[in-house]
Amino acid sequence: MGNEMIKASNLTKIYNKGMTTEVYAVNDISLTINKGEFISIMGASGSGKSTLMNILGCLDKPDSGTFLLEGEDVMKLDDDQLAGIRNRKIGFVFQNFNLLPRTTSLENVELPLLYSDVHNIKGRAMEALKEVGLLDRAHHHPNQLSGGQQQRVAIARALVNDPDIIFADEPTGNLDTQSSYEIMNILQKLNKKGRTIVIVTHEPSIAEQTNRILEFSDGRIIRDSINNDIKDSGAELERIKKGGKPDEKA
């Protein structure tokens, strides 16, 4: 158990329960995620992959099943205890960045620390911004940043609490190719430093950059494969910057 980040058994989440539109968004899923893994969950939209990620990220509760996060039974926790778990152990990155408007990068990154016991709020936030290479954009507002930069601010926000696991829901979904590789490059580096990362994506070229791929359809995992041929986002990024075309990406 020592190496297990997440151990989930028979998770089920049903929308519109009892109605004719009843949907099994997550259907009897059992899953173990080990520390240090970099996992992508793939599937068409509506396949339930985001719902699964929200459950794993303690944002949503399953209707049935068991879910241990680092050995702790999350199902037994109340809303405030879950908030504490999200604050200390989990970082989120969203498809549309979810930065507060009219608020500087620095303040956006500080946000999780406002709800923690950390005292050196500004210092920690600056450190996180440095890690994503945006120290010089600390006092810019989101509307003064490119999409890629905004997503890097969001990653800094996810990092700032030093979480055990980072969940990213379509982190490159709204970005151009180069920005996508920049984001993936940052995530790969974070993973190499030992952080567990789970991303949701529907692009195979993104999934190829992770070491385990879960394919999802109609609320079930239809394939769970280890990717032994991880594409190095850093090398890919260099190629794009020199004007070359990226592999496979349409």
Place this chain on the structure above:
Amino acid sequence: MKKLKSMAVAFNSLGKNKLRSFLMMIGIIIGITAITIIISMALGSKAQIMERVERFGTDALNVFGMAMRAPGSGPRGRPTSSLKLGDAQAIEMNVDNISVVAPMSMRWGADVRFEDKYLRSMLSAVTEDFIHMWDWNMEYGDFITRLDDERLARTVVIGPTVKDEFFPEENPVGRTIKIENVPFEIKGVLAGTGQSAGGRDMGNTVIIPLNTYLRRVANTETIDGIRIKVKNSRHLDKTAEDIKEVIRESHGIMDGQEDDFSLITPTEVREFSEHISGTFNVLLIIVAGISLIAGGVVVANIMLISVSERKFEIGLRKSVGARKSDILMQFLFETIAVTVTGGAIGVLLGILGAFLFMQFGETPVAISWEGIAIGLGFSIIVGILSGIQPALKASKMAPIEALRS
């Protein structure tokens, strides 16, 4: 520490939505401004009442020769009085606990002339005792004596205003002025007399012997009033009853019949003044209260809309670890910050308004810490009352529902 952070988050958010914050404040500003002005005026008129009672004298009773009637109802000028000089003598002889009895008649706007100069002054017809009632001093000459009164002497004591108008540079004792076309010799001049309780210039007065007035000027038997100073003001009420009995007997009024005179005690002066300003204040406080409630409803509404608009922000904060109480405090602090800021502006405007009233109006005002504290206290209460519902709504949002929007 956490509370401080919530407060900082709240103020930060307000600063980012200046227009919204300002719109929320308007109602509160108006309400608190009104309340501050009202409190200033209430305290001002309270001070005025106390001053009026003090001037009236806390140890003095006044009897007037008319039954009490609503102010402003009968004709102005000379309503007939039921009092006679004999009533004053009867009181002096039959009532205990009395130090001075001063019968008098008054006429406002008496015609006073010296050569080609003209004044409308208050004519007071009094006896020697009158000066003891008021602690006045003489600038020149002497006050009217009992002898002047008995001899129906045409002597007059003038107030400082009359002296300044007619004889700015000289001692006027011995000169002759005309009052209602009757010549009077000036016997003395009063030193400063100040203002009456009603703000009238007490210096603009001419004082003549009562009997001279009754026989030579007004040609009447009746006097306007009797002012009575008691020895011990603790027994004022008992003395007032005794006086009433004596006058009723002397006027031959049967049991069950109404008085044909009125007796006014310091308590009545205070009660009457308080009654008038009290009614006024109650009305104003109702108006101010309604505007505060309306302001609070506006704040609550805008906050509710704001909570819906900021679902995403709430979801985001919750997803990174904000607990229910963090969100509750943030929104509650935001509302309170708005109403307290509005309240502070209202207090400032109210003080400014009170100063303007004092400068340009007749209304007395007093600016006090109570007024400021009540104003700010009300704005905190309105903030809590109008903020609690939106804040609860925000805190109960599920993070995933809020993020999905």
